[in-house]
Amino acid sequence: MRARLALLAAAVSVLTLVAFLVPLALLVRAVAEDRATVRATADAQSLVPVVGTADPVTIRLTVEQLAAESGRPVSVFLPDGTVLGTPVPRTPAVALAARGQSLTAESAEGREVVIAVQGRPDGTGVIRTVVPGDELTAGVSRAWLVLALLGVLLVVIGLVVADRLARSLVRPISELSTVSHRLANAELDARVAPAGPAELREVAGALNHLAGRIQELLAQEREEVADLSHRLRTPLTALRLEAESLRDPQDAARITTAVDGLERAVTGLIRQARRQRTSTTAPAGCDAAAVVADRVAFWSVLAEDTGRVVHCDLAAGPLAVTVPADDLAAAVDALLGNVFAHTPDGTPFTVRLARQGEQVVLTVADEGPGMPADTVRRGASLAGSTGLGLDIARRAAEAGGGRLELRTGPGGGAEVLLRLASTADHGGGVPS
Template identity: 40%
Template sequence: MVALAFLIPLGLVVQQLARERALADAERQTAVVVAVLTVTTDPLSIERAIASTGGPAVTRVSVHNLGDEGTEIGTGHARPGDLSRAADQAAPVIAPVPGGESYLEPVDLGSGRTAVVEVFIPESELDNGVAGAWWALGAVALGLIIASVWVADRLAAKIIMSARQLAGAAGALSEGYLDVRIDPQGPRELSEASFALNVMADRIMALLSNERELVADLSHRLRTPLTALRLDAETLDDSQDAERIRDAIAALEVEIDKLIRAMREPIDAHSPTPDRGERADGAAASTGEEGCDVAEVVRDRMMFWSAVAGDQERECKAIGVDAPAPVTVPKSELAAALDALIGNVIRYTPQGVPFEVTVTRREDGYVVLRVEDGGPGIPDPEKAMQRGESQQGSTGLGLDIVRRVAVAGNGTVNIGTGALGGASVVIVMADADPAPKEEPSPSRWLVGRLSREPSERRSRWKKA
């Protein structure tokens, strides 16, 4: 429609220009004859003047009422009334005649006499080139219509395709196909909606993955009291009740192991599963608790583990727990990490192997919690730090809990060989109330030094 509204006026303009061009030619021919009439009324001179205009238009020029006798030169086409009107008006007149139009221009010959010069303009001259222009404009209009329809069809198809793709992805996501993603395309609004849907799907996957890991972590924490119950059950007599308690504890351990392994399975994109409370940086999520005193946590947990160690004839010590060592990690999270480390010592080292827990508050703004044992150590520390990986047949989550607690405390973890000859796990956390320091030391240098520095206890434990 826009093309037609533009091309129709353009066609009319072309038609008007053709008519004005024909009238201009007629006026030029008339001017030659008028110039002669102002000098002489001799018919022969006038015919020569008409012939001088040249071209096929020579036969279309005529002169009316020439001289006293009313002589006429050439073949006229205008009606007498039109000739009289032109003579009376003393101005050019354009009169319609059969087969075209006549251009009439009066000439005052003096003595009250007036001649009228007529130039006949056939319709072919008035419409010269107009038909070709209309055909050309029609072809352009048709081309524009076809192009606009094609472009509109392509745009509509693209919009419809993008909308269908978005609707299909949303439907698939609602049915549980969490692996569905869309290539953002189409108009800006649909592209932004597709991108938002991809982000939402990724977030859902992350939330479900974190939920599963949270369940696995909570299940892993249950293993600590179960270990204590199992050890206590072993001290019971061989009565039927004691056997029943041991069987129940063993069954519970099996169920917890199944739960942990089930939560470690990859998320099926078609079966939404639960988000572990973990920040994007891998730290343990906040539980709403504030920081804690590392020394206090060690004292509390060692009261429990010292009884277990006594039953297994293990010598255990807590060193550096007399002075406060504040950190930003919640107490429950730090206690869980400490239980995981000591639980590993109890479970995976022979009975009688000593262990110790040391708390050090450094002047460079870090608090160090170190757990050492005299067992066989950890042969592949890097693999041991990977979540779900274990070299002892366990769930492989204990050290990951330790890592996340260290990250939450703005610190790090180092595994190496300690002063007792076995594994040494060092947790470095930022001091919650650090003293002013002049030259802070990098935490990695601190961890490396702590894992390698000699201890006066080394010789004491070897003597023992």
Template identity: 40%
Template structure:
């Protein structure tokens, strides 16, 4: 609004600068035209006098000139009907050229005529009403033109400035939103080139902030995973210690203190493990929310995730003297799952292998592709899973844990249209298969491969399907 007022004032000043001189010029043109008309009348009468026409001829010329001209004789009293006094007539008589003099009510045009040895002065009076004819109309037209110019300038500037003001206001609102912690806000750059560039720069800044925060959370999750490796080893070592029951009567004081120390160690390890798990879940949830907000980025290379996570778990496998093998993770295998989600699912299954199988039990992680599906299989040489259906239900566990590990894997697989199946592995333990959609192909019915069927004895299953489920690449 302030810009509109400024524009109106500027345009009004410009209009006054140009239109006022134009109005005076038009006024002078009207006066000059009226005086020129009076000069023509005096010339008509002067021509009749010079030609020697008699009184009738002069009267006819005066009548032809509209009856306005009056003939005066210098040195005598002014003729009746004229507006010029004797002094003006005498002064005009000695002037070689016609003169225009101001009188009451208008102007007179005086022309000197030589008729023989006589000098006559012809007068034509032009009243003010004739001099100012159409002047008022011209001023009103110019005033209207000034109003149109000012109004048009205000409207045009307002329309042009509205986009600029809206763009600036959107930028301010977005900046305030980011300042309040909403990093998802973006703007549509518009307006002048400078504001458009600022808008694009703001969007890039917001993207960098989101990326930095996501990278920071992923770093925290990775560091937490690194803490989990020695923590798991400490927990396993603590579980291998003597019992911590102090209710036996015949224990010595030293033995009671030692068992109490073992209990404190186990309690501290459990508490620390819960804190690390909580930190991992919190950071992963933040990253998962970010991925859910941008589904077009929910694509990762399953082979790369397997190699990365096995590099992490290999340290703990070496500490526990576990033999392991990775199969099929040497080529790119794209799946429509966010990288953090697939890594969390694989960590959940491998964590169960390390937690619920004896130290030294071997395991295998294999990737395979067929007919639009990707099978991520984790086999182990542990005791296996007695009730697969119960193990896949959320919150159900046969080992006293939270029972969420396999549910995490199941939800990730189902998000792609696949599933999770549990069977007996060729190594003797459990065989867990995550069936994921292949991002490079259109999946067919997964039941053709025997990877999602449950509840039937192994002897009733198709051997070819079992080879697909447990085969080595």
């Protein structure tokens, strides 16, 4: 933008100077030609008294003296045909002046000045002098050069002024762009100092107000999520007490373990809602092999109760990924929960975990009816659920530099791939 404004100013300056300097240059040349013509005419007219009254010898001496002083050829044509001074043939202008008419004409030698001298007893004499082209344009080249330098100087001054004005506009716009990108990268404390024209200052104030409003809304949302999560503690406590009152120790232990896992999830949700994340915070990371193995073991109990066969192919750990353990566990629970929620009892499923190049890939495949590709959209569900399961997995993967892929398996069922970026690619490791 700065360059375009400078180019616009240069174009306007050049056009203005051309419109002003070209007529001025032509005027300078015309003035120089007129000045030389007037000077030559005055010299020729100084001979009029001599040509009108003196004898040929006196006229010759006077003409030769004037030619030597002026440096121009001077000729006098007497009525009897005698030519005094510079010998030249009679020209059409001389013939016309012999009839009593003085004039100025252009010729191959330059500008021809002829003056008719009347009053001689033998007729009309004619004085002729020629202004050469060099004398007509004397000083014009120098004047044109001065005008050209003046034009260049004015263009340079215009460019400097335009650049300063453009910088006063571009700098606030660049700051606005920088702050907007920082806000997009979750740096909500970024603010822009209002500067520049009134319109840009107004935009800067609006952007700062928007950033503050976003901070307020996010803080309010975190508090609401934390409050909602905190309310779940009361029913969880009641559920724990009910589990401890069960007579069967195995059932009590199993339900208590599930309640503990749910309570850990609620606690993590509260902590996450209150935590201020910034773009400079390094990913916590975890061992994907340990997290996936733990969640598969948890769901295997339910799989056994529902008659499902679980095929596990888990690579030996550690498999360091950039996703925190809580987020990865929630993603695995969402994927396995979808299998139980959307396939009939007895449907087998497969869980594979392997390293592929610079990624760790978790694959959950079932032999159920499959699902549409647009199910990954947040809130999309064709089975009456909340539609957040796959979106939770997708966001967990993308937060760590990975992605979620949904496709149809070889047997026609759904196959979900959770591609996770390895911590080794980010210069980190598995937390101890």
